[in-house]
Amino acid sequence: MKLFSLITASALAAASLLPLDAFAHHSFSAEFDTNKPVQLTGTVTEMKWSNPHGWIYLDVKDASGIVTNWALETGAANSLIRRGWRKADLPAGTVLNVDGWQARNGSTTANIRSVTFEDGTRLFAGTSNQATPEVETGR
Amino acid sequence: MALRCLLLSVAVVFSSLTAAQDLPRTATGQPDLGGIWRVQNRAAVDLLAHAAAFERPAGMSVVAGGELPYQPWARAQQQQNFATRAQTDPFAHCYLPGVPRIMTLEFPFQIFQTAENVAMTFEWQQVFRLIHTNDTASLYEGIESWMGHSRGAWEGDELVVTVKDFNERSWLDGSGNFHSAAMVLTERFRMLDADTIAYTVTVDDPEVYTQPWTMSMNLYRQQELDRVLEYQCQAEKEEANGAFEPDVRNWYPAGIPGENVAFDATATSGLPLPQASAEIARLPDGTPDIGGYYMADAGGANYGLEKSAGGALMPPARGVVVDPADGVLPYQGWARAERNDRILPHRGYDDPTAHCFVAGIPRSHYVPSPFQIVQTPDHVVQLFERMSWRQIDLQRKEHLPEHMRLWQGDALGHWEGDTLVVDSRNYNGKAWLNEAGDVISHMATVRETYTPVSRDRLIYRATVTDPIAYTRPWTIEVPLDRLQDELLEVACLEDNNDLQHLRDVRDEFRAAQPTTAE
Numbered sequence: 121m122k123l124f125s126l127i128t129a130s131a132l133a134a135a136s137l138l139p140l141d142a143f144a145h146h147s148f149s150a151e152f153d154t155n156k157p158v159q160l161t162g163t164v165t166e167m168k169w170s171n172p173h174g175w176i177y178l179d180v181k182d183a184s185g186i187v188t189n190w191a192l193e194t195g196a197a198n199s200l201i202r203r204g205w206r207k208a209d210l211p212a213g214t215v216l217n218v219d220g221w222q223a224r225n226g227s228t229t230a231n232i233r234s235v236t237f238e239d240g241t242r243l244f245a246g247t248s249n250q251a252t253p254e255v256e257t258g259r
Numbered sequence: 260m261a262l263r264c265l266l267l268s269v270a271v272v273f274s275s276l277t278a279a280q281d282l283p284r285t286a287t288g289q290p291d292l293g294g295i296w297r298v299q300n301r302a303a304v305d306l307l308a309h310a311a312a313f314e315r316p317a318g319m320s321v322v323a324g325g326e327l328p329y330q331p332w333a334r335a336q337q338q339q340n341f342a343t344r345a346q347t348d349p350f351a352h353c354y355l356p357g358v359p360r361i362m363t364l365e366f367p368f369q370i371f372q373t374a375e376n377v378a379m380t381f382e383w384q385q386v387f388r389l390i391h392t393n394d395t396a397s398l399y400e401g402i403e404s405w406m407g408h409s410r411g412a413w414e415g416d417e418l419v420v421t422v423k424d425f426n427e428r429s430w431l432d433g434s435g436n437f438h439s440a441a442m443v444l445t446e447r448f449r450m451l452d453a454d455t456i457a458y459t460v461t462v463d464d465p466e467v468y469t470q471p472w473t474m475s476m477n478l479y480r481q482q483e484l485d486r487v488l489e490y491q492c493q494a495e496k497e498e499a500n501g502a503f504e505p506d507v508r509n510w511y512p513a514g515i516p517g518e519n520v521a522f523d524a525t526a527t528s529g530l531p532l533p534q535a536s537a538e539i540a541r542l543p544d545g546t547p548d549i550g551g552y553y554m555a556d557a558g559g560a561n562y563g564l565e566k567s568a569g570g571a572l573m574p575p576a577r578g579v580v581v582d583p584a585d586g587v588l589p590y591q592g593w594a595r596a597e598r599n600d601r602i603l604p605h606r607g608y609d610d611p612t613a614h615c616f617v618a619g620i621p622r623s624h625y626v627p628s629p630f631q632i633v634q635t636p637d638h639v640v641q642l643f644e645r646m647s648w649r650q651i652d653l654q655r656k657e658h659l660p661e662h663m664r665l666w667q668g669d670a671l672g673h674w675e676g677d678t679l680v681v682d683s684r685n686y687n688g689k690a691w692l693n694e695a696g697d698v699i700s701h702m703a704t705v706r707e708t709y710t711p712v713s714r715d716r717l718i719y720r721a722t723v724t725d726p727i728a729y730t731r732p733w734t735i736e737v738p739l740d741r742l743q744d745e746l747l748e749v750a751c752l753e754d755n756n757d758l759q760h761l762r763d764v765r766d767e768f769r770a771a772q773p774t775t776a777e
Contacts, residue, residue, distance in 0.1 A: 145612045145613060145615065145626070145645070145751060145755075145757075146607060146610060146612065146613035146694070146757050146758075146761060147572075147573070147602075147604075147607040147610060147613070147694045147761075148572040148573065149570065149571075149572035149573045149602075149604065149607075150603075150604040150605075150606065150607020150608070150761055150764060151604075151607060151757055151760045151761055151764065152572055154570075154571040154572060168754060170750070170753070170754035171747075171748070171749040171750060171751060171754070172628075172645070172749055172751055173754075173756075173757070175754075175756060191756065193756075193757070196628075196749070198628075198644070198747045198748075198749065201399060201402055201747065202744065202747075206401075221571075221572065223760050224604060224760070224763070224764045224767075225760050225763035225764060225767070227760065227763075229756075229760060231572070
């Protein structure tokens with residue numbers, strides 16, 4: 121199962137590697153762990169439109185009802201802004217599904233591979249230019 | 260008495276006429292603000308009159324009327340800011356100082372003026388400002404930033420600049436005087452003579468103040484300086500407190516390792532320069548006009564200069580090494596081993612750009628983020644969106660003294676036909692070439708060429724001659740595309756959540772290592 125996840129994750133990541141302008145000021149592979157894939161559903165509490173990475177903060181409730189706030193790293197705010205996205209596009213309270221990799225240090229931090237709204241449309245994808253999934257994930 | 264007044268008036272008029280005639284002017288007739296400038300006051304400590312305290316030299320008010328018209332709540336906020344300034348002053352954290360504070364620092368700055376814009380490169384943390392004077396509206400109206408968005412226009416001999424779209428995080432001085440995101444500034448730059456600029460700023464911020472107010476000061480030409488140097492506030496701080504550790508093999512003044520094989524300085528594949536296009540835009544003096552906003556077609560150079568397939572969290576690299584012809588960097592053995600080590604997770608912390616430090620040369624071109632070229636007859640200046648700059652001096656012939664070491668190096672340029680050729684040295688050796696950890700040392704000299712191969716494309720090459728880390732010179736090639744866009748701001752340090760995570764990974768690795776027996 122783990123092997124399957126890894127292979128799937130790698131293949132998806134490779135497929136989504138496009139323009140690199142949103143990528144990091146630091147090594148993602150150093151900070152995040154491909155052996156720790158995470159799938160989260162939760163409610164946005166805040167998005168920081170910062171550079172060189174934006175951060176989505178997501179309240180995620182587990183089976184026992186305990187809520188944990190996750191920090192999810194996105195591409196640079198500047199890349200999102202250049203594609204027409206603005207702060208008002210992601211208000212607090214929005215429900216998101218997130219797929220990504222957890223930080224190596226075990227904190228509730230993840231690099232996101234894809235983010236979708238409840239209806240399945242991709243956040244930060246499908247701008248007026250073209251679909252750019254790499255922007256949402258930061259690569 | 261009347262006669263004396265008349266004579267005095269005549270003298271003043273005559274003197275200002277003389278001054279106006281004596282002003283340096285650009286080809287298009289505006290006063291040329293180009294040069295190195297600095298205030299001579301204590302406004303950075305406090306905009307208002309203040310007596311001395313420890314590390315706070317006394318100064319007189321630069322504010323008209325000597326008081327700030329705070330809203331009552333805001334006055335209380337300023338007093339709280341003042342009381343907690345050691346912790347809460349953004350400047351103490353090396354954050355972007357905002358405008359007008361950056362203009363009042365004791366650190367000098369240089370102005371480069373073209374018909375399209377006025378660029379300012381500040382010594383402090385290599386901050387820059389780019390004031391668009393080409394009668395265009397901002398593409399990014401309403402996007403908040405530390406330094407604001409500047410648009411300027413000449414009103415006769417006065418440059419009038421509107422600055423807005425601020426965030427509410429910067430302060431106006433070191434005494435907690437502050438503003439809101441609603442602040443709009445009107446700056447006026449008027450040359451009094453060739454060596455003095457009268458600088459006034461009107462602050463309009465109805466959320467914090469009861470009425471607009473104005474500060475005035477002079478900027479003085481720094482005649483003893485021929486360039487602005489670097490003060491990398493955060494890098495210096497982290498080196499001093501041990502958060503950023505030296506690499507004794509690469510940093511100045513490391514020598515050539517005894518294990519190295521001999522360096523073959525003459526080895527080259529003899530690659531000819533790209534052919535310049537006949538279609539390019541030119542400045543009135545005939546040199547290629549390469550000014551504008553650029554983005555590298557970098558092909559993943561920030562994840563490896565050599566070709567690499569990448570991985571789940573590391574993008575692929577197409578390979579940008581064009582000499583040697585096989586695309587393989589001619590590493591010394593120890594340096595190849597170091598490169599292979601740097602890509603391990605516990606070394607991610609050591610990449611200077613993870614700390615938001617300057618990317619160095621050639622990495623600043625392909626980090627990847629856009630940059631702006633501002634071109635004057637004397638300089639080609641690069642403003643990198645990740646808030647650093649580099650000046651390429653087209654006049655100076657001598658490099659800095661051997662011991663003067665900079666992140667971005669010391670760049671001297673000249674035109675060879677339509678190719679800009681830049682020779683850089685005096686590196687400090689602290690930069691990495693990319694996230695994969697490709698190595699460059701302080702001993703590197705870099706020859707770069709920028710060849711316009713079409714109206715909006717430069718072919719950029721960098722030949723690195725580094726006898727510490729390599730066995731022979733090598734060259735990369737990256738196209739640079741001029742696009743219709745404008746720089747935004749990257750306040751990297753201000754929201755860098757990643758560094759602690761990377762440090763945790765490093766510390767965990769170190770804790771797991773067996774301790775060396777004494």
